[in-house]
Amino acid sequence: MTCRLAEQVQVRKESWGLLFYNQPRHKVCFVRSGDWLYPRHFDGTWTLPAIAADIAGRTGTPAEIIERSLPKLTDHLTGKGVICHEVR
Amino acid sequence: MKYAEWPLSAPVNITWEITHRCNLKCVHCLSASSVASPGELDYDACRAVADELAALKVFEINFGGGEPLLCDYFLPLLRYIHGKGIVTCVSTNGTALTDEAVALFTGNPLVNVQVSLDGATPEVNDSIRGAGSFHRIVRGIERLAGRDIPLSINTVVTSVNFRQLDELKRLAKTYGANLRVSRFRPSGRARQSWERLRLSAAQLRELADWLGDDPSILTGDSFFAISADGRRQLGLDMCGACKMTACIDPVGDVYPCAFLQAGEFRGGSLRETTFKAIWDSSAVFKAFRGLAPAACRTCPRFEKCRGGCPAVAYFVSHDLNSADPECRLNWSRDASSAGSPHRAG
Numbered sequence: 001m002t003c004r005l006a007e008q009v010q011v012r013k014e015s016w017g018l019l020f021y022n023q024p025r026h027k028v029c030f031v032r033s034g035d036w037l038y039p040r041h042f043d044g045t046w047t048l049p050a051i052a053a054d055i056a057g058r059t060g061t062p063a064e065i066i067e068r069s070l071p072k073l074t075d076h077l078t079g080k081g082v083i084c085h086e087v088r
Numbered sequence: 089m090k091y092a093e094w095p096l097s098a099p100v101n102i103t104w105e106i107t108h109r110c111n112l113k114c115v116h117c118l119s120a121s122s123v124a125s126p127g128e129l130d131y132d133a134c135r136a137v138a139d140e141l142a143a144l145k146v147f148e149i150n151f152g153g154g155e156p157l158l159c160d161y162f163l164p165l166l167r168y169i170h171g172k173g174i175v176t177c178v179s180t181n182g183t184a185l186t187d188e189a190v191a192l193f194t195g196n197p198l199v200n201v202q203v204s205l206d207g208a209t210p211e212v213n214d215s216i217r218g219a220g221s222f223h224r225i226v227r228g229i230e231r232l233a234g235r236d237i238p239l240s241i242n243t244v245v246t247s248v249n250f251r252q253l254d255e256l257k258r259l260a261k262t263y264g265a266n267l268r269v270s271r272f273r274p275s276g277r278a279r280q281s282w283e284r285l286r287l288s289a290a291q292l293r294e295l296a297d298w299l300g301d302d303p304s305i306l307t308g309d310s311f312f313a314i315s316a317d318g319r320r321q322l323g324l325d326m327c328g329a330c331k332m333t334a335c336i337d338p339v340g341d342v343y344p345c346a347f348l349q350a351g352e353f354r355g356g357s358l359r360e361t362t363f364k365a366i367w368d369s370s371a372v373f374k375a376f377r378g379l380a381p382a383a384c385r386t387c388p389r390f391e392k393c394r395g396g397c398p399a400v401a402y403f404v405s406h407d408l409n410s411a412d413p414e415c416r417l418n419w420s421r422d423a424s425s426a427g428s429p430h431r432a433g
Contacts, residue, residue, distance in 0.1 A: 008197070012097070012098075014094070014095070015095060016094055016095070019096065019100075021100065021148075026148070028091075028100050028332075030091045030094055
């Protein structure tokens with residue numbers, strides 16, 4: 001299962017995390033994800049384990065912390081309607 | 089810290105006044121538009137600006153002026169910007185629509201159109217936007233209505249159209265449009281009409297109540313300062329100038345917002361430097377991000393509104409340390425001293 005930006009949503013990286021923009025609602029969503037997530041993670045090719053491995057490789061964060069926190073973060077983004085999960 | 093205070097690498101949206109040329113001469117025009125200014129950016133320069141805004145991932149550009157549809161290269165520029173995936177809002181007086189413009193707007197997911205109308209009757213609208221403008225504007229709205237175009241009618245609320253807000257809401261609904269209301273602010277030509285057209289404390293109270301009763305009414309920025317708390321949560325709840333937004337004028341000068349286009353607030357020129365350099369390093373922009381008007385710092389609502397609209401405060405008092413004179417606390421006090429039974433929430 002991969003992550004993809006929801007329809008008509010854009011995202012950009014900021015120093016504190018990700019800024020999502022919901023075009024139909026003209027609303028932005030601030031997500032304090034620090035250096036964990038990048039817009040590329042939502043291009044539809046990244047699975048959660050692949051994102052976790054990428055975070056661990058770049059930040060040195062222990063795997064158990066990422067495995068515990070990342071699903072909560074992506075669930076939050078799904079709940080906000082800015083990303084969706086795709087079964088490939 | 090409010091979300092709007094989180095540092096951004098670029099604005100969420102830009103107001104881009106593409107020309108000062110206008111076929112109307114509205115008494116409240118924030119940029120005092122009538123004829124094109126010498127040195128307005130040409131098509132190539134505008135495309136270069138668009139390239140930079142796209143690279144910075146600015147999400148929205150709100151085009152105004154002047155009348156943007158009177159700019160010769162406006163529609164090609166709009167197509168160019170859409171090619172980069174940037175969402176646009178075109179603020180027009182509705183009198184200069186062409187078949188080409190209507191076709192470009194129709195079914196276009198990257199376009200929103202906002203037509204300015206300042207009264208539900210010719211008498212009221214034309215007293216602000218000029219003789220004969222009501223019927224011309226309505227004809228424009230009729231050309232846009234019923235198509236696949238996100239359409240809103242924008243009204244700057246003044247003492248002369250205040251009693252027509254319900255009628256304007258009905259009129260907008262007739263055309264399948266939303267009604268959006270904007271605050272009247274003493275910028276541009278409105279400095280001369282401020283005392284005559286501004287709302288009284290009692291009218292501000294009524295307006296806040298009216299807005300509170302209908303969440304479907306869209307509001308421009310800076311309503312957070314005058315509205316009840318529930319209403320404030322529908323949009324930006326503090327001034328977004330230099331934090332989430334900025335304004336580019338027709339000659340490429342960059343300002344904190346469209347209502348602060350005065351020399352003392354000029355952040356820089358796109359003829360001399362990049363937008364990113366202005367956004368990151370301009371002394372004016374840095375100062376605005378830390379703006380905390382002295383008159384407001386001890387106010388119990390300061391954490392909620394951060395001092396209201398700096399443009400109103402500045403152009404009324406010539407002092408950025410002054411409070412927005414129309415903020416909820418100010419008008420509540422004024423209304424109370426006039427014997428009002430209502431209290432601010």
